[in-house]
Amino acid sequence: MWRFIGRRLVQFIGILFLVSIVCFSINFITPIDTAKRALGDPMTHSLPDETILERFREEKGLNRPLHEQYLEWLGKILHGDLGESLITGEPVGEDIVYHFEKTFSLAVFAMGLTLVFAIPLGILCALRQNKFIDYIGRLLAMTAVSMPGFWVSYLLIIALALKGGILPVAGYGDGSLKYMVIPGIALSLMSFGTVMKMMRNNMVDVMKEDYMITAEAKGLHPFQIIMKHGVKNALISVITLAGMTFASMLAGSAVIEKIFAWPGIGHMILSGIENKDFPVVQACVIVVSAIYLMINFLVDILYIIINPRIRYDKEN
Amino acid sequence: MRLTAVLAAAAMLGGMLAGCGSNDSSKSGKGETGKVQQNEDIAKFIYQVTDSFDTSINYIAASWVTYGVAETLFEVDEEGNAVPLLADSMEMKDDLHWTLKLKEGIKFHDGTPFNADAVLFTFDRLAATGEIGGNFDFIVSMDKKDDYTIEITTTEAYGALKERFCEYKTAIVSPTNKFEDTLIGTGPFKFKETQKDVKNVVEKNDDYWGGDVKLAGAEFYPGEDEMTRSFQLYNNEVDFSILNIPITEYENAKTKEQLDVFTLDCDYTHIMILNTTKAPFDNKDVRHAFSYAIDREQLVNSIYGNVEGGVPSFGVVPVKYSWSNPDACTAVYDREKALELFRNAGIEDTDGDGMLEYEGAPFTVTIMTYETGLYKNAVEILQSQLKDIGVNVELEITTWDVTDQKMSDKDYDINFDSVPFLEFGSPVSLANKFGSDAYFALGAGYASEEMDLALEEGSKALEEETRKEKYDKVQEIAMEDMPFIPVFEVVKVYAMNKRLHDMDLNTYSVFKLTKDTYIQD
Helix, strand or coil: CHHHHHHHHHHHHHHHHHHHHHHHCHHHHCCCCHHHHHHCECCCCECCCHHHHHHHHHHHCCCCCHHHHHHHHHHHHHCCCCCECCCCCCEHHHHHHHHHHHHHHHHHHHHHHHHHHHHHHHHHHHHCCCCHHHHHHHHHHHHHHHCCHHHHHHHHHHHHHHHCCCCCCCCCCCCCHHHHHHHHHHHHHHHHHHHHHHHHHHHHHHHCCHHHHHHHHCCCCHHHHHHHHHHHHHHHHHHHHHHHHHHHHHCCCHHHHHHCCCCCHHHHHHHHHHCCCHHHHHHHHHHHHHHHHHHHHHHHHHHHHHCCCCCCCCCC | CHHHHHHHHHHHHHHHHHHCCCCCCCCCEECCCCCEECCCCEEEEEECCCCCCCCCCCCCHHHHHCCCCCECCEEECCCCCEEECCEEEEEEEECCEEEEEECCCCECCCCCECCHHHHHHHHHHHHHHCCCCCCCCCEEEEEEEECCEEEEEECCCCCCHHHHCCCHHHCECCCCCCCCCCCCCCCCEEEEEEECCCEEEEEECCCCCCCCCCCCEEEEEECCCHHHHHHHHHCCCCCEECCCECHHHHHHHHCCCCEEEEEEEEEEEEEEEECCCCCCCCCHHHHHHHHHCCCHHHHHHHHHCCCCCCCECCCCCCCCCCCCCHHHCCCCCCHHHHHHHHHHCCEECCCCCCCCEECCEECEEEEEEECCCCHHHHHHHHHHHHHHHCCEEEEEEECHHHHHHHHHHCCCCEEEEEECCCECCEHHHHHHHHCCCCHHHHHHCCCCHHHHHHHHHHHHCCCHHHHHHHHHHHHHHHHHHCCEEEEEEEEEEEEEECCEECCEEECCCEEECCCCCEECC
């Protein structure tokens, strides 16, 4: 177990290092002069004098060799300094925390909805395999997966806000539940279909296993057979999927956050890209990558906890 | 069991986080219809969010002038004249010297007096940060004579000084400003609360120098998505969106009883920028041929449909401005003329297939533009119109940074863009487009001594008549040389709740929250 954890940590650091090289390179791959972008007026395309642009480049160290800039940037990251915005000059780290907590609350709510509805429905469909409810469930799953996020969002706004009049259209408001419902449902629907289908398919496979027949032969209550022996085994790969889905939500759905004016990290990344505010984009990419890797790591740990038969040894 | 506990904890955590949040500061409540209603004294707007409150470096932050927080020395009135606002007067002593007198008795929101020190503070910052959107390097110095008098020295005679002092980035700000999460100005509204990317709240300035302020306050919310903005207007969550709603919502919005729906010419003109460093665009006949080949009326009708107000552009200065020269509005549709000019340039249909050939190959041009707004729609129609005349057009949809770089490298054929030919109604901004050191002219590879001279004479002219004469000539030269082909005016659709009154909507497409704005159902 500890060897496994150690190996994963080494992988964690290695992958983050590679990500840092790639995202730092954005500055130099794109055909954009950072100084012009930061100081220019995109509306009229007017620019300050070259002397002012050059002064900006000197202050930000943009004229230094690439490897020097990278090492300085990496050193700061390792000390928790995620840099400063080119547009506002404010620390990016504080901004990320501010936006991330908004994304986190929405993601937890959306993931909660997904699990609460998708898993029971998947179980039900499996138990009623090829019956009417199974067909309806699979149809719902396919529909949820097929609909584009922005379209679903608009439909929900029309149904729940405009026609229903019970919820606000958009905005963070005071962060309370009513502002989270519509974007949360929209975000949840994006993963509902895949989680439900995987749960259903896993349950169908598990129900055919010998130990399920043995459990029944032992005279266990059907509920006990399904929940203790069936669901627990069927959930293993669903947990992995749910974990990666949650990580994806934490990275911030740019589409959902834009439509609902939700001030999350997806919105922050989008603004950074649109404004070509490279320190913001770089910091967000590093943070999001770290989150992905961390959740992947935690899911693997959870995997072992749930199913002790899984062993990670030298041979694996 | 352990799994169940984990899932339950996550759900509970989600619920707790969902329930957490600041105290409900919204004063909204549900009306009888179930639709959200609003506090009568607070107007709610959707606006363009900015991370910065620094008006001298951020063009969006400078919009706090329109939201009633900061004010400029002069402002543009409905007739397009620059009239004093914070300034009391500005008189010319001689060609190079002006005396600026400031109004007395005005205070910033924090009680700091508005005086010459504050004006100098503002302009010193502009000079230090590179003053986006145009430069003020024609100002040699601004010297304080007393607390309310400043002497301005210019490098040369500059007739447009008052107009330049209408620009939002020259809004006079308190020397006590830190620009971190607020802006301290002199306007009828002052900042009350700021929540980044969530909302900004202003309250009325009880000590406003201009008189009583009717509105108790205003709230500003982000709204990047066009459709969502429309929905929020329909649901009475906001009174007005300073950002437009989609053209496709025009008819739907008109069915909402609580909304006034209107269109506004946004002072921007869609143009085709031609790369005059590259054959055949270095040939004036070819540039004129492209202009004659465009049926602007049909294009505007296709784009705007039933939406009122679509305006084709026949000249570089929109006709609504008194500065427009009718004799220079010559960009008309004439298919035969276009073909004739192409023929003159050696571009003609040699094999009778209906498509033009140039130097033995099918005549193909690439038009680059952006995906946002109407750009893509417009170039697709242009593509169709030009194909009709025999020009094969390929489209390159990209971002403004890429077009910037390609313009700089002269690595393009045609760039479809939009520009404000007259900024704040002032013809002096034509120099930012046609002057040989201007971004657009440089990008087009255009430089004309005749044009530079006309622009210089226009900026130096102190008499209105002389300025008109010079800028008429600028327009004539522009249409003769035609580095840019004007196509149509940018018109946008807006909707405003009828309970909101006296928002300043002047002809220069400025929405201004003023002391006279009020709410009445």
